[in-house]
Amino acid sequence: MSPALHSWRHAAIQTLPVMFGYLPLGAAFGVLYMQLGLPWWGAPLMSLFIYAGAGQFLAVTLLANHAGLVEVAVASFMLNSRHLFYGLSLLKRFRGAGWRKPYMIFSLTDETYSLLTSQARPQDAGVETHRLAARIGALNQLWWVLGTLLGTLAGATLNIDGRGLDFALTALFIVLTLEQAARLRQALPFLIALATGLGAILLLPERHLLLGAIGAASLLLLVHYRLHRQPQEART
Amino acid sequence: MSDLELLIFIGVCTLATFLTRVLPFVALSRQADHPLILHLGRYLPPAVMAILVIYALRDLTPWSAGQLNVSAQGVPLILASLAVVFLHLWRRNALLSIVGGTGLYMVLIQLVWP
Known part of the structure; x- marks a missing residue:
């Protein structure tokens, strides 16, 4: 060969x-x-x-x-x-x-x-x-x-x-989420997703759901990063 | 929809999708090691994936008009989603989980509760 x-x-x-x-x-x-x-x-x-x-x-x-x-x-x-x-x-x-x-x-x-x-x-x-x-x-x-x-x-x-x-897509997302959870083994991103996802469904019109939920999740992670970093920076 | 409109539609999807893949390589190649980027790179993908699950299940209404909802948005959606989770935790084979869950959903809405 x-x-x-x-x-x-x-x-x-x-x-x-x-x-x-x-x-x-x-x-x-x-x-x-x-x-x-x-x-x-x-x-x-x-x-x-x-x-x-x-x-x-x-x-x-x-x-x-x-x-x-x-x-x-x-x-x-x-x-x-x-x-x-x-x-x-x-x-x-x-x-x-x-x-x-x-x-x-x-x-x-x-x-x-x-x-x-x-x-x-x-x-x-x-x-x-x-x-x-x-x-x-x-x-x-x-x-x-x-x-x-x-x-x-x-x-x-x-x-x-x-x-x-079209359920194949839902199934794909479920599988990818389980894979991510197995890799990360932390609840934080999933709790954030639950809060922003359900919040978006309750508060936002259909066409802004994804944008709103993912944007809010990014913001929460940014806040989490700031709170997490503060003590470390104070020490140095 | 004319052929031209379809081509334009595909072109727009292509550009938007490629943009998400190429942006980090053009814009952030120097900030690859910034702690904020690492933080987002670690936690955002799982969060987005879970949001996509919630988004895909947004039409779920297990209960309607005072009884169990056996239409496409009710019991079949719950059973098929649970099947995907159980299959995946059991065998951890993505294909099996997706095909098994989708097959069950199609059978439920086409044959069991049409």
Whole structure:
């Protein structure tokens, strides 16, 4: 086996769990999209260019509700704002990745992030590490696009009753929350989420729910940081 | 919706999504080690994830008109969500949890309580 093929295979094996998630989830997206009655090519195009699981499910909802473009931009940005903080922890890791870097940043989904951050930390992030990271990103996107195409095809040819399929997104969020809880083992962010999430539902109109809850959570964390820092600064 | 409108829609989503991924690399590359950034990087992702769960379940109404609500927003939503949690705590396999919970939800709203 040639070295190039060997290293692709090495990357592919690491992405297997993501493949098992992306193929059915991408297919679910494809089926859901086809229920809108829009041209079929929109689904694979979204998986090629937007490439965000939750973001694309949200996009289907926005398309169905004929949302305005400003609302679309704000909602997409807010829903994916967690990625801002993924990038922060990879600033050093991606340093010196050269021409691969733009694609590595573009393909930074929840799952790619968790694969990259759960790898053993290489001491020197050399060309080999960057190449592997880029291939993991590319393979993950390949599974996502393939799944989307399968779902688009199934949605167009079979008369699938897709009612309830959108629960896949809720399930995905529940799974990601459990994973975060297992990693962090602290109640603080979840208590903050409970307070701001329920508060937003009670106080805010539907379209500002996410923005309000995530904004309030960031503010609370900022306050928590200030209170937490004060004693340390007083000592020094 | 015309083809052009669909393309513009996809373009806007693409830009907004890419912006969230690229911003830290352009704007904050020098502040990577600032304690506030580390603090937010540690606590905001789990908080956002939990908010997304609450957001996804916002239509949940387990009780309506004086009795258990067995429509899509009631009992099926609760049962399917619990199934996802139990499956995930049991096997910790994301695919199994998502497919199992979604399958149960679809069966409940399409076949059990249509």
